[in-house]
Amino acid sequence: xxxxxxxxxxxxxxxxxxxxxxxxxxKSPEGEVSLDFKGKKPxxxxxxxxDPQCLKRARKSRALERAFSAPLPEQVYDQLEAQMQEGEDx
Numbered sequence: 001x002x003x004x005x006x007x008x009x010x011x012x013x014x015x016x017x018x019x020x021x022x023x024x025x026x027k028s029p030e031g032e033v034s035l036d037f038k039g040k041k042p043x044x045x046x047x048x049x050x051d052p053q054c055l056k057r058a059r060k061s062r063a064l065e066r067a068f069s070a071p072l073p074e075q076v077y078d079q080l081e082a083q084m085q086e087g088e089d090x
Contacts, residue, residue, distance in 0.1 A: 008047040011063035012054025022047040025080065027068045033076050035083040044068055052084060 006019040024036040028043040036045065046067035048054050058064055059077045 010049045010054055011046050011067055012048050012051075012057035012061075015049075017049070019047070021049075023050050023084070025064060025067075027070070031070075033064075033068070033072060033080070035080060050084065052081060055081060055084060 007016045008019045008022055009016050010022060011025075019039070024039050024041075024045045024047055025033065026036040026041045026043045026045045027033050028041065034041070039045075044067070046064055048058055055077070064077075065072050
């Protein structure tokens with residue numbers, strides 16, 4: 001019997017994809033929002049494709065605010081974009 005692959009929905013494009021293909025955006029218990037490339041950080045998670053366009057879509061539709069039930073400042077999105085660029089390079 002083949003092993004079940006966990007699927008998660010991207011908050012940007014709303015497509016179901018394997019969890020390993022997505023980047024987890026996590027809001028820690030202290031309220032700090034960051035990207036979690038390993039999927040191990042504690043806190044509430046939302047998933048986004050490793051595509052800057054999906055992050056832009058999530059920003060426009062305020063999907064991360066809904067996922068975390070809290071308003072996010074604009075600089076958080078800028079930090080996420082910067083972290084995504086670093087993740088692609090490294």
